[in-house]
Amino acid sequence: MIKSKQPESGTVIDFTELWQKSRLLITDEFVSPPVIVKVDDSIICTLGNFSASTGKAKSKKTFNVCAIVAAALSNSTVLNYSASLPEGKRKILYADTEQSAFHCLRILKRILKLADLPLDQQPESLEFxxxxKYSPKIRLAIIEEAICHTEGLGLVIIDGIRDLAYDINSPGESTDLITKLMQWTDERLVHIHTVLHLNKGDDNTRGHLGTELNNKAETVLQVTKDELDKDISSVSSMYIRDIDFNPFAFRINSIGLPxxxxxxxxxQAASQKGFxxxxxxxxxHQEALENLFADAELISYSSLIDKLQKSYALVGYSFGVNKAKLxxxxxxxxxxxxxxxxSYRFNLDFHF
Structure with missing residues (x-):
């Protein structure tokens, strides 16, 4: 029997017991995870998984999340989101890491209006x-405490998952945070929907945290501001395990609701930006960059684009100047x- 003491907590872990619990047999039977949010016939959220809304600054990501929460709160359809939380899993936890209390209250009122609920009474099934004002470590601990001690919890929103990490480009910290999401969703049978920004220069989620989120999430929704009409934002799937849905759009009306x-x-131009x-x-990527930096540790920008074109061509990818810049x-x-x-140098410890 192998046991190990974890230095962080002092807890003794029995790895033999964990090994036995992790065995999967062909005779095992499992029930399909309950679907709680759909767009048309496309499954967006199931209990036991996590998803995300992503987009650039001011793309109206939080308005999109408000629609999801309102649909779940009323077990109805809001915008294109149809929600059906099962009995015993109807409670919703919304954690905002970015906004002031004043602006959080505006978000809460927006959710209640979309759900057609009174504004003078806090719904028992919603906690905000x-x-x-807290540090990333304290925010994470508060959310974990709420998830583990809220009975009947079905949906968790983390609006600003970036603020649960000190460094979104840290591979270790990113992996630990995504592992927490997988642990919470598995042990508490909840769905967690997070919000994360896209890079300014392209349509990729930010940092190593964004990469890990893309790799593990059930669905990643992308909210994009229309280039020709800034009052309109569209929603499409960046990644989805289920069948895809047709993109839809919303605008903010005269009373501040989507x-x-x-x-x-x-x-089409909006979806084709970036690499x-x-x-x-x-x-x-690894092979091309090793070729690129084989003869010099530092490469100036003036020669970088040309060298990128040549090194990627050697591994089978030919790009024009504009594409090489992207x-x-x-x-x-x-x-x-x-x-x-x-100048630029190759980061040997990159995390894709």
Whole structure:
């Protein structure tokens, strides 16, 4: 029997017991996880999993999340979200890490209006936490305490998951945080929906935390402000395990609530910005960058684009100058290359 004492908590872990509990047999039977949120026939959220809304600053991500919460609160359809939380899992926890208490109250009122509920009475099934004033470690502990001690909890919103980490580019911290989400959803049979920003220079989620979120989430929704009409935001799936849904759009009406935009057709240009995360596999990035920096530790920007084109062509990917510039932004955002004064160097410890 192998046991280990964890230095952080002093807890003794029996790895033999964990090994036995982790065994999966062909004779095991499991019930499909309950679906709690859909868009048309597409499954967005199930109990025991987590998802995310992402978008650039001011794209109206929180308005989109308010619609999801209002649908879950009323077990009805709001915007294009149809919610059906089962009996015994009807409670909702909303944790906001960014806004002041004043602005959090506006969000809460918006949710109640969308759910057609009175504004002078707190719903028993909804708890709202304003966590802006706390450190990332304390925010995480408060959310964990609420999740573990709220009976009947079905849906958890973490609006600002970036604020639960000190460094979103830390592979270790990002993995630990995503592991927490998987632990909470598995042990408490809840769904957690998070909110994370996209990079300014492209359409990739921010940092190593964003990469881990994309890899593990059930669904990642992308909220995009329309280029030709700034009052309109569209919602599409960046990643989804289920069948995809047709993008839809909303605008903010005269009373400050999101309402559907009928017959919306997304602008293709918006979805084609930036360098696609899936366009080149990690191994090919590694090979190309090793070739690029084989003869010099530092490369100036003036020669970087040309050298990127040549090194990626050697591994089977030919890019024009504009695409190579987008690639450079992608590599920098992912911290695969690091800027050192006016030159760039290869980050051997990058996390794809």
């Amino acid at each position: 936490l304003s966590l802006r 309402e559907p935009v009928e017959d919306y057709h997304p602008k 696609d995360y899936h366009e080149v596999p990690e191994a090919r 690639l450079k932004v992608f590599l920098e955002n992912k911290r695969m290359i690091l800027k050192d004064d006016k």
